[in-house]
Amino acid sequence: MSTKIGTPNAVLWTLGIFLATNFALLVVVQMRPHAELDPVVAGAVQAAVFLTGCSLFAGRRPGRTWSETFALRRTSLGIVLLALVLGLVVSPPAQALVDWIERLKPMSAADKAAVEAWFVPRSFAHAVALYSFVGVGVFAEELLFRGALYTALRPVQSAGSAAWLTAALFTLTHGEPRFWPSILALAVLLGVVRAVSGSLWPPLFLHGAFNATALAMPYLPSALNDPGLPVVLGCLPVALFVLVLIVRIARTSASAERARQVDLEPDPGLGEAQS
Numbered sequence: 001m002s003t004k005i006g007t008p009n010a011v012l013w014t015l016g017i018f019l020a021t022n023f024a025l026l027v028v029v030q031m032r033p034h035a036e037l038d039p040v041v042a043g044a045v046q047a048a049v050f051l052t053g054c055s056l057f058a059g060r061r062p063g064r065t066w067s068e069t070f071a072l073r074r075t076s077l078g079i080v081l082l083a084l085v086l087g088l089v090v091s092p093p094a095q096a097l098v099d100w101i102e103r104l105k106p107m108s109a110a111d112k113a114a115v116e117a118w119f120v121p122r123s124f125a126h127a128v129a130l131y132s133f134v135g136v137g138v139f140a141e142e143l144l145f146r147g148a149l150y151t152a153l154r155p156v157q158s159a160g161s162a163a164w165l166t167a168a169l170f171t172l173t174h175g176e177p178r179f180w181p182s183i184l185a186l187a188v189l190l191g192v193v194r195a196v197s198g199s200l201w202p203p204l205f206l207h208g209a210f211n212a213t214a215l216a217m218p219y220l221p222s223a224l225n226d227p228g229l230p231v232v233l234g235c236l237p238v239a240l241f242v243l244v245l246i247v248r249i250a251r252t253s254a255s256a257e258r259a260r261q262v263d264l265e266p267d268p269g270l271g272e273a274q275s
Contacts, residue, residue: 005152007165013149014169017053021046039119040126043133050140057148070147073262075199076253082246083193083202087209089239090189092227094182094210095217101178115176119215134215138207145170145187146194146203154263163191186210192243196250198259 024045032041058069067073107115121127145166153162167187174183190203197203227235250256 005149006156007153010149010153010165010169013053013057014144014173017050017144018173020053021049024049040129040133043130043137047133047136047140050137050144054140054143054148057144057152061152068262069151070143071151071194071198071200071259071263072147073199073259075197075201075256075259076249078249079193079197079202079246079253079256080205082242082249083197083206084209086189086193086239086242086246087206088213089235089242090186091210091213091217093232093235093239094186095214096227096232097182097185098179101181105178107178120218131212131215134211135208138211139204141170142190142200142204142207146190147200150191150194151263155266159195159263163188163195167191189243193246196247196260197256198261198263199256202246 025042028041028045054070058064058066061069102112106112119130121130149169150162150166153165157165167184167190170187170190171180171184174180186207190207193202193206194200250260
């Protein structure tokens with residue numbers, strides 16, 4: 001019996017969790033119609049389904065601990081901190097890309113108003129809940145894509161192939177095509193950081209910093225709220241410099257090297273999912 005996960009299996013796992021998430025959201029909206037307009041409820045439902053899917057995935061991999069299954073392992077602290085900085089720096093260019101695509105293919109006035117209102121806190125308590133579930137949602141997404149799927153794919157695929165596949169699947173689970181280019185750019189960075197660090201922690205911090213910055217942008221000075229060309233051109237070389245530093249540290253870090261070697265170990269139990 002094969003113990004490998006390939007591209008079709010990764011696609012099926014992602015599709016199944018994506019469909020289950022949407023079904024759960026439909027059920028919740030039927031019971032509480034106002035929940036459709038509340039990102040806290042949507043984030044909670046998505047996190048619950050993703051974490052359930054990850055638990056099922058782990059159950060199909062006997063002989064591995066959760067740390068091994070989801071790459072919750074030690075790596076260089078420098079990489080983790082730089083990943084956090086990278087998440088902060090790439091958020092303004094990503095927002096500028098979304099705005100540029102919006103100008104090329106504008107949303108309807110109603111859709112644009114709905115998107116803008118989606119992440120506006122209704123109270124202090126709602127703001128706390130919103131940021132909390134953004135954090136939980138980031139953890140759930142990373143646990144699935146850069147944790148479960150990347151870790152299972154890596155023994156049978158190159159780091160580049162595993163990173164690209166998980167990046168594409170991650171992007172396609174976000175429903176608005178206008179956001180796909182910026183989400184794909186983020187997902188590629190997450191894949192690169194995951195590959196070189198051998199651990200889920202750096203992409204988790206990168207993703208969390210990116211989302212937190214995006215949420216905070218409406219409350220930042222106008223130059224960052226609506227990033228123009230000077231801000232974007234300033235952020236891009238800084239982001240590239242930070243990424244190069246991450247790669248250089250990863251090449252010389254003993255802990256990152258050990259973590260990458262664990263990624264290459266064959267999975268003793270995933271083959272049951274393919275039978």
